[in-house]
Amino acid sequence: MSDKNQKNQYSNPPTMHDVAHVAGVSQMTVSRVMRGTGYVSNDVLKRVQDAARSIGYVHNRLAGGMSKYDNPLIGVVVPSLQNRVFTEVLSGISDTLNNNNLRPVFGVSEYSLEREEEIVFDLLSWRPRGLILAGLEHTDGLRRIIEQTGVKTAEIMDVDGSAIAASFGISQKAAGEQMAKHLLNKGYKKFAYIAWLDERAKKRFDAFKAYIENHGGVISQTRISQKLLSMKEGRELTADILSGSDKPEVIYYANDDLAAGGLMHCIAEGLKVPDDIALAGFNGLSFLEALPVQITTTKTPRYDIGVEAANWISDKNSEQWNNHIHQFDIELIEGGTT
Amino acid sequence: MSDKNQKNQYSNPPTMHDVAHVAGVSQMTVSRVMRGTGYVSNDVLKRVQDAARSIGYVHNRLAGGMSKYDNPLIGVVVPSLQNRVFTEVLSGISDTLNNNNLRPVFGVSEYSLEREEEIVFDLLSWRPRGLILAGLEHTDGLRRIIEQTGVKTAEIMDVDGSAIAASFGISQKAAGEQMAKHLLNKGYKKFAYIAWLDERAKKRFDAFKAYIENHGGVISQTRISQKLLSMKEGRELTADILSGSDKPEVIYYANDDLAAGGLMHCIAEGLKVPDDIALAGFNGLSFLEALPVQITTTKTPRYDIGVEAANWISDKNSEQWNNHIHQFDIELIEGGTT
DNA sequence: AAAATATATGTTTGCGTAAACATATGTCAA
DNA sequence: TTGACATATGTTTACGCAAACATATATTTT
Numbered sequence: 001m002s003d004k005n006q007k008n009q010y011s012n013p014p015t016m017h018d019v020a021h022v023a024g025v026s027q028m029t030v031s032r033v034m035r036g037t038g039y040v041s042n043d044v045l046k047r048v049q050d051a052a053r054s055i056g057y058v059h060n061r062l063a064g065g066m067s068k069y070d071n072p073l074i075g076v077v078v079p080s081l082q083n084r085v086f087t088e089v090l091s092g093i094s095d096t097l098n099n100n101n102l103r104p105v106f107g108v109s110e111y112s113l114e115r116e117e118e119i120v121f122d123l124l125s126w127r128p129r130g131l132i133l134a135g136l137e138h139t140d141g142l143r144r145i146i147e148q149t150g151v152k153t154a155e156i157m158d159v160d161g162s163a164i165a166a167s168f169g170i171s172q173k174a175a176g177e178q179m180a181k182h183l184l185n186k187g188y189k190k191f192a193y194i195a196w197l198d199e200r201a202k203k204r205f206d207a208f209k210a211y212i213e214n215h216g217g218v219i220s221q222t223r224i225s226q227k228l229l230s231m232k233e234g235r236e237l238t239a240d241i242l243s244g245s246d247k248p249e250v251i252y253y254a255n256d257d258l259a260a261g262g263l264m265h266c267i268a269e270g271l272k273v274p275d276d277i278a279l280a281g282f283n284g285l286s287f288l289e290a291l292p293v294q295i296t297t298t299k300t301p302r303y304d305i306g307v308e309a310a311n312w313i314s315d316k317n318s319e320q321w322n323n324h325i326h327q328f329d330i331e332l333i334e335g336g337t338t
Numbered sequence: 339m340s341d342k343n344q345k346n347q348y349s350n351p352p353t354m355h356d357v358a359h360v361a362g363v364s365q366m367t368v369s370r371v372m373r374g375t376g377y378v379s380n381d382v383l384k385r386v387q388d389a390a391r392s393i394g395y396v397h398n399r400l401a402g403g404m405s406k407y408d409n410p411l412i413g414v415v416v417p418s419l420q421n422r423v424f425t426e427v428l429s430g431i432s433d434t435l436n437n438n439n440l441r442p443v444f445g446v447s448e449y450s451l452e453r454e455e456e457i458v459f460d461l462l463s464w465r466p467r468g469l470i471l472a473g474l475e476h477t478d479g480l481r482r483i484i485e486q487t488g489v490k491t492a493e494i495m496d497v498d499g500s501a502i503a504a505s506f507g508i509s510q511k512a513a514g515e516q517m518a519k520h521l522l523n524k525g526y527k528k529f530a531y532i533a534w535l536d537e538r539a540k541k542r543f544d545a546f547k548a549y550i551e552n553h554g555g556v557i558s559q560t561r562i563s564q565k566l567l568s569m570k571e572g573r574e575l576t577a578d579i580l581s582g583s584d585k586p587e588v589i590y591y592a593n594d595d596l597a598a599g600g601l602m603h604c605i606a607e608g609l610k611v612p613d614d615i616a617l618a619g620f621n622g623l624s625f626l627e628a629l630p631v632q633i634t635t636t637k638t639p640r641y642d643i644g645v646e647a648a649n650w651i652s653d654k655n656s657e658q659w660n661n662h663i664h665q666f667d668i669e670l671i672e673g674g675t676t
Numbered sequence: 677a678a679a680a681t682a683t684a685t686g687t688t689t690g691c692g693t694a695a696a697c698a699t700a701t702g703t704c705a706a
Numbered sequence: 707t708t709g710a711c712a713t714a715t716g717t718t719t720a721c722g723c724a725a726a727c728a729t730a731t732a733t734t735t736t
Contacts, residue, residue, distance in 0.1 A: 013406075013407065013487060013488075015721095015722060015723085016722070016723065017722085025685075025686090026685065026686050026687080027686095027722090027723080027724095028685075028686065028687080028723090028724080029684085029685060029686080031722095031723065031724060032684095032685090032724095034723095035724085037724095038684085038685090039682085039683050039684045039685080040683095040684075040685085041683085041684060041685090044684080044685085056482070056483060056486030056487065058459065058462045058463060058483065058487060059463045059723095060404070060463060060465060060722060060723070061463045061464060061723090062400045062401075062403065062404050062409070062464065062465055062721095062722080062723090063400075063404050063691090063721075063722035063723035063724085064691085064722075064723040064724045064725090065400065065691090065723085065724080066398070066400045066401050066404075066690095066691045066692055066693085066722095066723080066724095068691095069351065071400070073443075073464075080429075081425050081426075081428055081429040081432060082425075082426070082429055084422075087419050087420075087425045088419075088420070090419055091418075091419040091420055091446075094419060094444060094445075094446050095446070098445070098446070101460075103443050103444070103445065103460065103461065103464075104443070104444050105411075105441050105442070105443050105444075106432065106441070106442050106443075106444055107432075107436075107441065108429075108432050108433070108436070121396065122441065123441065124396045125396060125397040125398060125399040126399060126400065126411075126441075127398060127400055144394070145394065145396065148394030149351060149394065149396060230624060230625065230628075231624075231625045231627075231628035232624065232625070232627050232628040234628065235628045257625070260625075260628070261628045264628050264629055264630055267605060267630050268630040286568060286569075286570065287568065287569045287570070287595070287598075289569075289570050290568075290569035290570040290572065290573045290598070290599045290602050291602055292602055292605050292606040353691095353692055353693085354692070354693070355692080363715075363716090364715065364716050364717080365692085365693080365694095365716095366693095366694080366715075366716065366717080367714085367715060367716075369692095369693065369694060370694095370714095370715090372693095373694085375694095376714085376715090377712085377713050377714045377715080378713095378714070378715085379713085379714060379715090382714080382715080397693095398692060398693070399693090400691095400692080400693085401691075401692035401693035401694085401721090402692075402693040402694045402695090402721085403693085403694080403721090404692095404693080404694095404720095404721045404722055404723085406721095
């Protein structure tokens with residue numbers, strides 16, 4: 001007699017039929033209770049809930065919604081979990097989906113479009129109600145399968161390009177131009193740039209560079225790495241740039257971590273920011289406020305982008321919003337000593 | 339003639355039968371191709387793949403694995419996505435699950451055990467193969483449902499306590515003691531502590547405090563906040579502590595962000611670290627390396643914890659490892675100027 | 677008091693797949 | 707030449723649930 005795993009006489013794991021039997025109702029009534037739809041009397045409601053609890057029944061969502069792309073699941077693919085920007089967007093997405101009783105299923109593309117396509121293909125096997133992708137650049141195969149399956153898809157971070165259905169983000173182009181304009185107005189003419197190969201950073205810099213060069217400025221040095229950079233590399237590359245004889249007046253960084261690293265170099269070397277050298281970052285991460293010197297940066301509404309995208313995906317009546325572009329405002333934060 | 343027999347015009351969305359018809363094979367053969375199991379000739383393999391692509395078929399995992407808790411899905415619940423520690427663990431989990439062809443389904447508990455239970459209940463409705471939870475503290479209801487369903491569960495971050503099946507993390511107690519010992523050896527006697535109400539930080543501090551007080555030291559001030567703290571609050575609370583007359587020799591922080599905030603205060607005020615005031619953090623986040631002064635901290639293998647937990651969950655033959663505790667080594671990093 | 681409506685529950689059926697089993701052909705050693 | 711085994715494919719069936727529809731009982735309206 002191996003009743004070791006046997007919780008009771010019912011099937012293991014228990015099904016709605018088992019619950020129905022215990023509660024003395026039909027399986028369909030149990031289904032109604034579990035989903036909270038249709039008419040159920042208070043008496044039956046309680047009996048079913050008690051029965052379910054007593055035999056350890058857990059609702060099985062795989063069985064019912066087998067055919068349609070309409071499960072309370074949202075596929076989410078981001079390039080990386082190591083980058084604060086994406087985890088903040090994710091946080092907004094996660095919170096919002098929670099409020100709408102949806103679960104995110106995640107994938108990380110590692111900044112590879114091919115990987116992204118693979119992951120999306122895999123995620124679609126769960127017939128999710130929607131999909132959230134980063135950026136507007138995707139493989140043809142990915143676009144095709146999205147069109148064929150008709151999954152509702154939101155693209156986040158970037159709005160400079162054409163969306164599959166809806167995009168939520170900022171104009172990278174506008175951000176680059178705005179920063180260029182601001183720094184030129186401050187009287188700076190000679191710039192350096194530190195970044196890594198990122199699609200959105202590139203869009204930003206292209207706009208930045210064009211504006212600078214069209215208005216009498218010059219970008220005298222650039223350091224563009226193939227691999228992901230963080231604060232530490234920001235410090236090193238800044239040291240590298242400032243060690244030469246051709247010193248810039250400003251260094252523009254692809255993100256705040258790099259810029260903060262640059263600031264650390266300046267502090268360690270006793271350089272005054274922005275008098276000896278001005279620094280500009282991107283994102284407006286909150287930790288900047290804790291630094292001894294406020295770095296100039298562009299504040300982006302990362303959490304809100306996640307919230308809005310998730311809300312759009314959750315909204316059953318938003319199909320008509322197709323080809324919708326939700327461009328978020330950015331704010332240039334001026335540097336200075338705090 | 340019922341139109342059921344006339345599946346010549348393919349259903350929308352397409353099914354394995356549709357693919358089978360196009361490829362001229364049986365549905366079962368398509369199933370074998372999709373899952374890459376059993377025997378399939380190269381000729382058929384290619385025909386099926388082409389057929390699937392041509393009609394835009396996407397594998398449907400909801401249909402087959404309807405009954406068992408054995409879907410290629412892992413439920414993951416973390417307290418927060420705003421805390422770098424968890425996103426790094428998540429990163430390890432995500433990478434490893436990817437390698438094992440498993441997908442994470444996420445939930446965020448917001449440091450609430452009740453919320454955690456709700457989320458787990460919801461995640462189980464997808465019949466995941468496994469579950470990864472943070473910490474060893476859970477509600478009774480959660481423990482019960484895990485036992486009843488028999489889902490393989492890994493608990494991460496902490497090993498000071500008893501695990502449901504397996505735990506992967508560090509000994510918070512040992513970390514607190516190690517730091518206490520180190521600082522006492524350095525000759526410090528008077529300590530302050532800055533933290534927020536976190537289960538694991540509390541375990542650490544309890545051990546830290548006990549050791550300090552049993553060895554002639556004193557904790558003269560503490561600042562314990564109810565809400566999440568970051569670098570900025572670290573700076574403010576440090577200013578607060580140092581503004582009084584009863585100045586400590588060392589401040590121990592619950593994490594590196596707080597400690598870095600403290601360092602920023604010292605830099606802004608021209609205080610020498612560690613001569614005027616010593617600072618100790620926890621985690622060993624990589625950004626510390628970029629700071630002008632290396633803060634003393636405890637380095638924890640966050641990514642690796644995620645990797646190992648995910649590996650254990652992925653391993654079909656790891657059931658026998660029940661009641662397995664995987665305690666990771668920690669490393670005390672001494673501060674100093676870099 | 678009959679009809680209309682709201683509320684509450686049950687019955688039948690099919691969703692798309694994979695397990696279990698059945699069948700067929702090819703290959704190789706004795 | 708036999709049969710043992712590897713390879714390749716097909717058939718039947720059950721999985722657990724929810725949609726569609728049917729029925730039954732209360733409650734309200736006319």
